[in-house]
Amino acid sequence: MQLVFLGPPGSGKGTQAKFIAEHFQVPHISTGDIFRRHLSEGTPLGQLARQYMDQGALVPDDVTESMVADRIDQPDALDGFVLDGFPRNRAQAEDFDGMLRERHRRLTRVLYFQVPEPVLIQRLTGRRVCRQCGATYHVIFQPPRIPGVCDVCGGELIQRRDDQEDTVVKRLDVYRDETAPLVEYYEERGLLAPINADQSVEAVTGAILAAIGGQV
Ligand code: AP5
Numbered sequence: 001m002q003l004v005f006l007g008p009p010g011s012g013k014g015t016q017a018k019f020i021a022e023h024f025q026v027p028h029i030s031t032g033d034i035f036r037r038h039l040s041e042g043t044p045l046g047q048l049a050r051q052y053m054d055q056g057a058l059v060p061d062d063v064t065e066s067m068v069a070d071r072i073d074q075p076d077a078l079d080g081f082v083l084d085g086f087p088r089n090r091a092q093a094e095d096f097d098g099m100l101r102e103r104h105r106r107l108t109r110v111l112y113f114q115v116p117e118p119v120l121i122q123r124l125t126g127r128r129v130c131r132q133c134g135a136t137y138h139v140i141f142q143p144p145r146i147p148g149v150c151d152v153c154g155g156e157l158i159q160r161r162d163d164q165e166d167t168v169v170k171r172l173d174v175y176r177d178e179t180a181p182l183v184e185y186y187e188e189r190g191l192l193a194p195i196n197a198d199q200s201v202e203a204v205t206g207a208i209l210a211a212i213g214g215q216v
């Protein structure tokens with residue numbers, strides 16, 4: 001199962017990738033999470049990525065692509081992956097096609113998460129993430145049992161720097177200009193599966209499994 005999750009920021013890609021990757025026992029590969037891990041560890045890649053992420057802009061393609069190439073070659077990803085947040089523009093999509101071709105691999109499906117823009121803004125500005133384990137919550141839609149505390153590990157819940165409203169607006173602009181054209185790109189290649197992602201978390205999981213022929 002080699003899946004790409006495509007959709008605007010806040011459409012629930014990360015939330016769903018966790019379940020779907022577990023279901024098929026393949027790794028969840030999120031380029032955003034990899035950058036954030038480097039950032040918290042203070043690596044040179046993290047420092048470079050921060051300049052772009054804080055502006056809501058894309059990290060340069062060459063940096064992102066070589067990171068993805070390394071990751072899909074790891075032993076745990078050889079049987080499949082759920083790729084969340086990549087590719088994100090036409091150049092990345094074309095280079096990713098080349099990367100897969102060289103490796104004699106092919107995409108199974110591209111799941112396209114559809115959510116109206118006002119809902120995205122509400123989801124992003126209310127998102128909280130665990131500083132320790134990265135689990136995701138929402139102050140209204142997915143609140144933790146104790147406010148500000150992670151249910152999984154007891155860690156502190158914080159707001160992502162790029163979830164401030166002005167950066168959210170910038171990220172949605174970048175999505176519209178650079179990433180949205182990939183919907184047509186993958187439709188032309190017969191890979192696209194649109195998903196109504198403006199439903200409960202459980203209903204979205206069900207819709208994804210139905211689209212890829214998995215069991216709920
Ligand atoms: P990245 O981390 O990929 O962020 P994103 O694409 O903007 O996506 P998000 O993580 O914001 O949203 P999501 O769709 O995963 O939603 P979630 O499940 O959390 O990228 C961050 C930055 O890294 C980029 O801006 C860029 O700088 C850089 N970057 C990353 N990849 C790159 C690339 N390929 N090239 C260049 N640069 C790159 O859900 C959101 C909220 O909604 C949560 O609070 C959740 O609890 C809630 N929620 C989820 N589902 C539901 C539901 N069904 N109902 C109600 N609430 C829900």
Ligand code: ZN
Pocket residue numbers: 130131132133134135150151152153154155
């Ligand atoms: Zn935690």
